[in-house]
Amino acid sequence: MKLTIGHLYPDLLNLYGDRGNIQCFRKRLEWRGIEAEVIPFLSGDTIDFSGLDIVLLGGGSDREQELVCGYLKEIKQDFKDYVENNGVVLAVCGGYQLLGKYYKTDKKLIEGLDILNITTEWEPERLIRNIILNSPLFDTPVVGFENHGGRTYINDHTPFGKVFYGMGNTGKSGYEGVIYKNVIATYLHGPLLPKNPHVCDYLLEKALKRKYGEDITLKPLPDELEHLANSYITDRYNDKKYVLQETIKRYT
Amino acid sequence: MRLRSRLAIRCAKLTSWLIKKMNRGSGVTLPGYVARIIDPKILSSMSGQIREKTIVTMGTNGKTTTNSILYHALKAEGRKVIINRTGANMMNGIISAFVLATDRHGRLDADYACIEVDEIASVGVLPQLKPDCALLTNISRDQLDRFGEVDITFNKLKTAVTSVPDTKLIINCDDILSYTLATDSGNPYVTYGISEQIFDDISRSEIRESIFCRSCGTKLEYDFFHYGQLGIYHCPNCGLKRPEPDFTASDIVLHDEVYSFEMADMKIDSTARTPYNIYNTLSAYAALCTMHAPMQHFKDMMESFDYGNNREDIFTINGARVQLHLAKNPIGFQQKVSLVLKDKTPKDIIIQINDTYQDGEDISWLWDVDFQYLADANVSTILTNGTRRHDMGLRLKYEDISCGSTTNLRESVERLTKNGTKNLYVIVNYSGLYRTNHMLNELQNTTKGEA
Numbered sequence: 094m095k096l097t098i099g100h101l102y103p104d105l106l107n108l109y110g111d112r113g114n115i116q117c118f119r120k121r122l123e124w125r126g127i128e129a130e131v132i133p134f135l136s137g138d139t140i141d142f143s144g145l146d147i148v149l150l151g152g153g154s155d156r157e158q159e160l161v162c163g164y165l166k167e168i169k170q171d172f173k174d175y176v177e178n179n180g181v182v183l184a185v186c187g188g189y190q191l192l193g194k195y196y197k198t199d200k201k202l203i204e205g206l207d208i209l210n211i212t213t214e215w216e217p218e219r220l221i222r223n224i225i226l227n228s229p230l231f232d233t234p235v236v237g238f239e240n241h242g243g244r245t246y247i248n249d250h251t252p253f254g255k256v257f258y259g260m261g262n263t264g265k266s267g268y269e270g271v272i273y274k275n276v277i278a279t280y281l282h283g284p285l286l287p288k289n290p291h292v293c294d295y296l297l298e299k300a301l302k303r304k305y306g307e308d309i310t311l312k313p314l315p316d317e318l319e320h321l322a323n324s325y326i327t328d329r330y331n332d333k334k335y336v337l338q339e340t341i342k343r344y345t
Numbered sequence: 346m347r348l349r350s351r352l353a354i355r356c357a358k359l360t361s362w363l364i365k366k367m368n369r370g371s372g373v374t375l376p377g378y379v380a381r382i383i384d385p386k387i388l389s390s391m392s393g394q395i396r397e398k399t400i401v402t403m404g405t406n407g408k409t410t411t412n413s414i415l416y417h418a419l420k421a422e423g424r425k426v427i428i429n430r431t432g433a434n435m436m437n438g439i440i441s442a443f444v445l446a447t448d449r450h451g452r453l454d455a456d457y458a459c460i461e462v463d464e465i466a467s468v469g470v471l472p473q474l475k476p477d478c479a480l481l482t483n484i485s486r487d488q489l490d491r492f493g494e495v496d497i498t499f500n501k502l503k504t505a506v507t508s509v510p511d512t513k514l515i516i517n518c519d520d521i522l523s524y525t526l527a528t529d530s531g532n533p534y535v536t537y538g539i540s541e542q543i544f545d546d547i548s549r550s551e552i553r554e555s556i557f558c559r560s561c562g563t564k565l566e567y568d569f570f571h572y573g574q575l576g577i578y579h580c581p582n583c584g585l586k587r588p589e590p591d592f593t594a595s596d597i598v599l600h601d602e603v604y605s606f607e608m609a610d611m612k613i614d615s616t617a618r619t620p621y622n623i624y625n626t627l628s629a630y631a632a633l634c635t636m637h638a639p640m641q642h643f644k645d646m647m648e649s650f651d652y653g654n655n656r657e658d659i660f661t662i663n664g665a666r667v668q669l670h671l672a673k674n675p676i677g678f679q680q681k682v683s684l685v686l687k688d689k690t691p692k693d694i695i696i697q698i699n700d701t702y703q704d705g706e707d708i709s710w711l712w713d714v715d716f717q718y719l720a721d722a723n724v725s726t727i728l729t730n731g732t733r734r735h736d737m738g739l740r741l742k743y744e745d746i747s748c749g750s751t752t753n754l755r756e757s758v759e760r761l762t763k764n765g766t767k768n769l770y771v772i773v774n775y776s777g778l779y780r781t782n783h784m785l786n787e788l789q790n791t792t793k794g795e796a
Contacts, residue, residue, distance in 0.1 A: 104556065104564070108486075110712030116743045136564065154496045160562055223706065238707045282709045287739045318742055322735035342702070 095128035096300050099145040101188075102153075103133045105161050109240065111151035111185050113284030117293050118147060125312050127301075136164050142175040146300040152186030152282070155198050155215075155242070162203050165191065169206055176208050181300040182276040185285060189270065189278040190243050198242075209250060209271055209278065213243040222343075224259025224281060225330055226269050231291045236326040237281030239269075245280075247271050253279050258330040275299045288326070290319045350391075353384035354451040357444040373433040377440030388436075388473040391443035394453040397424070398636045399474060401462045403502060404482030404523070406677055407625045408434070410652055411482055412461040414629035417650060421642040424456040435466040439474070457638070464498050467505035471512070479506055479532075480515040480632045482625070484522040485573045485676050486710070499526060506530045515632045517624065518590050519575045525559045537631040538590035543597050543620040544572045545683060558585055572621075573676050592631035594623055602687075613647050619680055622652050658782060660789045665762035667769045669785055671778050673704065675713035681772055682714065686722050691766040694724055695757060697731040697773040697781065704775045708733045717744045725766050730754050731777060755784055762788075 098118055115131055122129040134140050142148075153161060165172075176182060182192075190196045193211035196203040219242045226235040235254055244263040252262070253270025261269035262280070270279035277296065279285065286293040294311050301309045329335055357376035364375060380387045392399055402412040409432075416428045429442035439460055447453050462470050471479070484502065486495050499522055506514060507530050516527040518536035527534040556565050556574055563582035570576035579586035597606040597620075605614045606623055608630050617623055626647060633640055660667040672678035685694070700706050719727070719741070727748035729737040734750045741748045751757040754771075761769050773781050 107713075109707065110709035113709070113712030113740075113743070116712070120743050120745075156496050157557070160557060221707075238709060240707065282707070284709055284712050287712075287743060288736070318735060318738050322733075322739050325733075325735055 094301065094305060095130065096122055096146040096297070096304070097130045097132065097144055098147045098149065099140065099142075100131055100133045101140070101148060101150045102136050102161055102164065103151070104135045105157045106151040106153040106187055108152045108154065108186070109238070109282035110284045111149075111282065114149055114151075114183060114185070114286045114293075117284070117286035117290075118149075118297065121290065121293055121297060121314065124314055136160065140168050140171065142168075142171045142180065145175070145180065146304055147181045147183070147296065148172075148175070150182065150184040150188030150191065152188055154187075155203075158187045158191065158196070159201065159203055161187075161191065162205075165206055166204075172206055173208050176274060176276055179275050179299075179303055181296050181303065182278075183285070183296060184276065184278040186241060186280050186282060189280060190245060192271075192276070192278050193245065196243055209247075209273055209276075211245055211247045211250060211271060213245045215242050216244055217242070220260040220264050220280075222259055223326055223330065224261070224269065225257040225327055226254030226259075226261075226281070227257050228254035230272070230295060233289070233291050233320075233323065234327050235281065235285075235289050235292060236323050237279075237283040237285050237288070239280045240282065241280050253277055257327075258336070275303070288319060288322045290314070290316050347384070347390065349384045350387055351451045353380040353387050354444045354447055356380065356383055357441065358447075361441070361445055373430050373441050374435070374437040375441075376445060377437030377442075380440050380444045381437065386473070388440050388443065388470070389475070391440070391447075391453060392458065392474045392476075395427070395455055395458050397456045398477040398638070399458040399460065400478040400480060400632055400636065401460045401467075401471065401474065401476045402480045402482065403462050403464060403467055403505075404480075404517075405464070405485045405498075405674065407482040407621060407628075408461045410622065411480060411625045411629050412459050414626060414647070414650065415459045415480075415632060417646055418629065418633055418640070418643055419457050419459070419638060421646040422639040424639075425454060427453070427455045427458040427460075429460050434461045434463040436469050439466075439470055464501055468501055468508070471505040472508045475509055476512050478513050478515055478632055478636055479509075480628055481517065481523050481526070482628060483517050483520045483573070483575060484526070486674065486713070495522070502526060503530060506532050513635060515628060515635060517575070517628065518588050519571055519577070521556075521559065521565065521574055521578055521587070524587070535591045535631060535635050536588060537592040537627050538587065539571065539594055539597070539623065539627065540577065540590075541595060541597055542569050542571070543623065544570075558583060560585055572679065592627060592634065594627045597623060611644055613644060615647055616650060617652055619652075619684060621680060625652075658785070660785045661793075662758065662769075662785065662788045663762035663792050665765065665767040665769055667758065667762060667771060667785060667789075669778075669782060670770065670772045671775070672772050673774045675710045678711075678714045678772075682716065682718055682722075685724075685770060686718055688768070689723060690768055691723050691725050692768040692770060693726040693728075693761045693765040694719075694770045694772065695728045695730055695751070695754065695761070696737050697754065697771070697777045698729070698733045698737045699731040699774055699776045700733050701776045708736050711737060711740045714740075716740060716746065720744060720746050726761065728757055728761075730757070731774075754781065755788070758785065758788060762792075 119129040190213040193205045196213040198215040250271045252268035357380035361376040514534035519538040558580040561583040565578045568577040594606045729750045
């Protein structure tokens with residue numbers, strides 16, 4: 094078996110160690126004896142979505158996102174068809190915002206792919222901190238780090254998870270990210286997947302099933318270290334004293 | 346001097362004395378805070394007393410080393426120089442440096458001030474300090490949880506330098522971000538750069554900022570990269586290109602682990618073991634020339650200069666060679682990986698990653714470092730330590746590099762120096778640096794006694 098992973102615009106969207114997500118996809122396939130091919134598409138390259146099993150759209154600065162926006166126009170319809178056809182997508186931060194209708198910054202309106210019915214508006218105060226979600230998809234919490242100026246309004250979409258600690262989509266809604274078909278769109282860096290192998294395996298399994306049929310299941314891997322890294326963060330923010338200390342520090 | 350300033354200085358000194366008396370740390374920021382509460386304009390009035398020139402050093406990597414070169418170069422000429430202590434580069438730390446250097450009457454006796462300024466603090470500090478020169482080492486991603494995006498750092502620095510339009514900028518023109526900052530700012534500037542390829546593939550890293558033209562958005566073309574986005578670039582669309590630098594280092598040769606190079610008509614047999622220290626030396630040289638500072642002893646001073654300043658120290662513990670390195674952002678860590686690879690002998694490595702506010706709470710930058718090279722680095726044991734040791738472990742796991750973890754650094758160092766390869770690297774990020782340095786020093790002294 095083999096999966097092909099398309100990494101969109103790593104020359105423009107490569108903030109916050111998001112390439113770790115690619116590495117996580119790759120290794121967790123290889124460790125199970127499944128072949129993984131990663132194709133980086135640089136800005137200006139033509140993209141054939143029919144050959145892709147997983148698409149990663151990472152984050153960039155507002156300026157770089159504006160540049161990406163120009164390239165996105167050319168692939169808008171193909172990307173949309175891929176998603177509607179149950180293609181697997183992980184979109185992080187800037188990538189998340191670009192899946193929506195638009196991102197309104199303090200200066201400009203960046204047009205998105207219009208795949209999700211969501212909109213993002215910039216506010217001067219950036220939301221920056223560790224974040225923990227409880228997602229109905231998983232028993233284990235999802236942990237990461239958020240760092241965004243945009244507030245994303247997800248309308249009728251299903252959120253990726255409920256915020257246990259952190260700010261999430263708008264800082265007020267109590268929810269984070271979006272799940273739509275086989276798309277996970279989220280603000281979580283960290284990078285997201287290495288500390289959340291359950292999320293990685295969820296996406297891998299969706300992609301394998303789409304390609305090779307519903308009876309595919311993934312062999313479990315020894316994930317002790319992954320769980321230690323994950324529970325370090327959840328334990329920390331389950332400790333009320335720690336949370337209080339951090340809150341006091343933040344506002345002084 | 347104004348009565349208010351005098352009172353501020355008195356109180357700051359008293360605070361400093363109290364902190365030391367109570368053994369509550371080194372007292373480098375609180376006195377500045379006290380002084381500023383009493384006299385908000387204290388920094389302006391202090392900097393006005395500098396007889397010759399004030400220079401600030403800013404940028405992501407190399408600030409402390411470059412500032413230290415400037416300080417020692419001016420001291421070597423017999424000048425009296427004020428410098429802020431390592432890490433005390435925010436407003437309060439800088440004020441402390443000035444007020445605590447005053448005499449009994451609250452007067453400064455100094456020819457020069459060499460001040461390292463944090464990028465975020467620069468917006469507040471520069472308008473008060475009104476430096477003659479501002480040296481910018483480079484701009485790259487660092488502590489993104491503090492700075493947000495690299496463009497935010499860029500804009501802060503730009504706001505800072507445009508608020509002091511007469512300040513002359515000393516700019517690394519190999520860095521498109523620094524160079525654009527200079528041309529956008531309207532300030533007078535001079536450039537320095539290196540036209541030879543001196544960094545190896547490993548230290549270069551794939552992660553780059555802003556390889557897109559900042560005036561027209563086209564992807565820049567590079568003859569070659571130094572590291573990060575630094576290199577010889579041009580824009581195929583609008584014609585923007587890396588200029589011929591005003592100051593350059595050439596004939597760069599690595600021999601017996603150290604670099605020699607030429608700047609103008611001066612040949613330096615330096616003690617630099619890493620190519621980025623050539624940049625630091627060159628930028629300091631460019632700044633001294635620009636300030637018309639005396640430089641008779643520059644060559645001698647440089648050839649015995651200790652680039653370490655506690656960040657790259659070597660210890661002998663239980664007969665083993667132990668090196669302490671600071672790596673606090675991807676570019677810095679990549680250079681350390683390259684350094685480790687240059688050493689072909691067997692080695693053990695301990696990596697400590699913490700996530701305090703000082704370090705940056707976001708440790709995702711570890712994934713921007715190309716660690717895969719460590720698989721071929723003749724490493725016997727790798728241990729991870731620090732609050733985020735499991736994240737560091739995961740980073741290595743996903744390169745198929747096996748490692749263990751430890752919560753007791755001291756015990757691990759003792760064990761590895763006794764039973765290991767006798768060649769230990771300890772790589773730490775910011776918050777662990779002083780404690781680890783202190784601990785290694787202590788171990789060095791106790792094992793010396795035993796031998």
